[in-house]
Amino acid sequence: MAINENLVQEIVQEVMAKLQIADSSSGKHGIFKDMNDAIEAAKKADAVVRRMSMDQREKIITVIRRKIKENAEVLARMGVEETGMGNVGDKILKHHLVADNTPGTEDITTTAWSGDRGLTLIEMGPFGVIGAITPSTNPSETVLCNTIGMVAGGNTVVFNPHPSATKTTIYAINLVNEASLEAGGPDNIACTVEKPTMETSNIMMKHKDIPLIVATGGPGVVTAVLSSGKRGIGAGAGNPPALVDETADVEKAARDIVNGCTFDNNLPCIAEKEIVAVSSICDELMHYLVNDNDCYLASREEQDKLTEVVLAGGKLNRKCVGRDARTLLSMIGVTAPANIRCIVFEGPKEHPLIATELMMPILGVVRAKDFDDAVEQAVWLEHGNRHSAHIHSKNVDNITKYARAIDTAILVKNGPSYAALGFGGEGYCTFTIASRTGEGLTSASTFTKRRRCVMSDSLCIR
Ligand code: NAD
Numbered sequence: 001m002a003i004n005e006n007l008v009q010e011i012v013q014e015v016m017a018k019l020q021i022a023d024s025s026s027g028k029h030g031i032f033k034d035m036n037d038a039i040e041a042a043k044k045a046d047a048v049v050r051r052m053s054m055d056q057r058e059k060i061i062t063v064i065r066r067k068i069k070e071n072a073e074v075l076a077r078m079g080v081e082e083t084g085m086g087n088v089g090d091k092i093l094k095h096h097l098v099a100d101n102t103p104g105t106e107d108i109t110t111t112a113w114s115g116d117r118g119l120t121l122i123e124m125g126p127f128g129v130i131g132a133i134t135p136s137t138n139p140s141e142t143v144l145c146n147t148i149g150m151v152a153g154g155n156t157v158v159f160n161p162h163p164s165a166t167k168t169t170i171y172a173i174n175l176v177n178e179a180s181l182e183a184g185g186p187d188n189i190a191c192t193v194e195k196p197t198m199e200t201s202n203i204m205m206k207h208k209d210i211p212l213i214v215a216t217g218g219p220g221v222v223t224a225v226l227s228s229g230k231r232g233i234g235a236g237a238g239n240p241p242a243l244v245d246e247t248a249d250v251e252k253a254a255r256d257i258v259n260g261c262t263f264d265n266n267l268p269c270i271a272e273k274e275i276v277a278v279s280s281i282c283d284e285l286m287h288y289l290v291n292d293n294d295c296y297l298a299s300r301e302e303q304d305k306l307t308e309v310v311l312a313g314g315k316l317n318r319k320c321v322g323r324d325a326r327t328l329l330s331m332i333g334v335t336a337p338a339n340i341r342c343i344v345f346e347g348p349k350e351h352p353l354i355a356t357e358l359m360m361p362i363l364g365v366v367r368a369k370d371f372d373d374a375v376e377q378a379v380w381l382e383h384g385n386r387h388s389a390h391i392h393s394k395n396v397d398n399i400t401k402y403a404r405a406i407d408t409a410i411l412v413k414n415g416p417s418y419a420a421l422g423f424g425g426e427g428y429c430t431f432t433i434a435s436r437t438g439e440g441l442t443s444a445s446t447f448t449k450r451r452r453c454v455m456s457d458s459l460c461i462r
Contacts, residue, residue, distance in 0.1 A: 029177030030192065032192070032194070038192060038193055039207050042190070043209050044186070045191075048186040049155070050154050050155075057105050057152055057154065058105045060179060062104075064175075068099040069095070071095075072095035072096055076088045076095060078140070078167065082166075083136050083164055083168070083322070085265065085323070091141075094431075095144070101421075102145045102429050103148075103149065103428045108444055108448065110123050115462075117457060118458050119459040121452070121453040123451050126153055126448060126449070130150050130156070130210070130447060131157075132157050132158070133213070135162055135165075136162035136164045137267040137268075137321075138267065139168045139169050140165075140171065142431040145430055147189070149446070151180075153444045153448040156189045156190065157190050158204060159191070160192070170192065212230065215235065216431065222234035222237075226436070232437065233432075233434050235432040238382070238408075239273050239382055239383055240271065240272055240387065240388040240417065241273070241276050241406075242276070242389075242390040244281060245281075246280045246371070247394040248281065248414075249414075256392065257363070258342050260390070261273075263418050264322070265324050266322070269387065271417050272363065272390055273358065273381075276349075276374045276378045277374070278369075279369055282367045289365075295342045296334075296342070298343050302332060306328065306353060307353055309331050310360070311356065316357075320358075320360055322360060323360055325343050342362075343362045346365045349366045371398055375406070385408075385436075386408050387408055387410070388410040388412075389402070391412075391414075392414055393413070393414070408435070428443055
């Protein structure tokens with residue numbers, strides 16, 4: 001009787017998985033003391049994952065999605081508690097977004113040319129063990145979203161997370177490994193170390209078994225990754241301006257901008273960080289911001305006090321990042337009404353609270369004399385990050401002009417910034433937007449190598 005090798009392999013994997021589950025009562029899959037051990041374990045898992053059928057990879061991803069939903073609140077609370085940033089309600093929504101909208105194996109496609117000289121395919125193959133560096137601002141969201149995409153592409157991943165989000169990251173990594181085991185896959189599809197540091201990051205970046213590094217964070221980490229001598233995908237900082245011109249529905253623009261800006265206390269890198277408004281509608285916009293959208297209008301004196309606290313000693317005060325507007329106001333001795341969601345003021349583009357990427361609900365409004373001036377100021381404020389920008393306008397010529405001038409990976413028109421993440425907008429979700437290296441919104445296919453497979457003079461049956 002012929003032996004069905006696939007069936008045997010599946011049974012072996014299932015038994016191995018059950019043994020591993022039984023052996024892991026600590027509940028911490030994928031967590032190691034030493035970065036070299038984490039990479040070694042991910043490499044062993046990679047040997048299994050790269051041989052898996054697409055169907056098997058998708059089974060793991062399906063369980064990951066389910067577990068994210070089951071744990072969305074735990075992860076959200078843990079993230080807020082550990083980092084002190086963001087808010088639980090919005091973080092729950094972000095986890096559901098990751099579970100529902102992150103592309104899986106359907107993103108891995110084949111291109112084919114068939115003709116007189118045969119058949120040629122371009123297939124997407126795995127890199128192997130990917131090294132990923134993740135930010136404190138969306139800690140578990142990034143880990144979970146990256147893992148889904150990387151495993152869909154046939155890879156495994158080793159994370160070096162931000163030290164201030166270690167606990168939350170470990171919880172998320174344990175979760176994806178439990179999902180893999182439950183679906184009959186290997187343990188350690190995602191790994192990390194108990195105490196991530198710059199040293200563990202360096203070990204990862206230099207390791208011979210890491211062919212690709214994906215960095216999500218500020219300018220420092222992206223530059224470090226791009227200097228590593230390895231292939232790097234760099235998802236760096238932004239400072240997205242929201243431009244409002246004279247043709248916009250100003251009332252809706254105010255609502256959309258405040259909704260986008262205050263989502264998770266302004267932590268998403270795509271969120272509106274400042275407004276540039278054409279002078280003819282600037283006062284009307286400010287009216288809607290303050291009177292209809294729960295914004296607090298800060299006086300000159302309060303702006304100065306905020307600058308002193310938020311940019312203490314000229315450096316971004318991490319204790320202010322991701323805090324809500326009332327907490328920020330309380331730091332300068334202002335007790336704001338309970339409904340206040342955002343702090344606004346009018347100022348020049350050079351104002352430190354406007355020019356700096358703050359990641360908190362403070363929205364400076366820059367007045368522009370006309371549309372061209374608004375574009376010029378918005379481009380200046382984006383600092384060449386080529387990350388995200390937003391516009392509220394009914395004039396397609398204006399929108400086109402702005403899009404060409406600002407040249408960002410994301411441009412949301414007439415909606416809140418989070419529409420770019422597939423939240424109230426079309427398209428898939430990611431928390432790694434490769435602004436610096438040009439891949440844009442990453443997905444499973446971003447984490448694959450293109451291979452050309454050529455059959456000469458055959459297999460064309462037309
Ligand atoms: P951060 O730059 O302080 O840290 C990000 C990660 O990089 C952390 O894991 C940190 O430990 C590591 N790191 C920092 N400097 C490093 C270096 N020189 N070498 C190696 N590793 C280093 O960022 P953060 O405060 O955690 O996150 C906020 C920043 O990340 C903002 O600038 C935001 O715009 C950006 N961000 C970008 C995206 C994107 O998709 N483009 C997504 C989220 C956050």
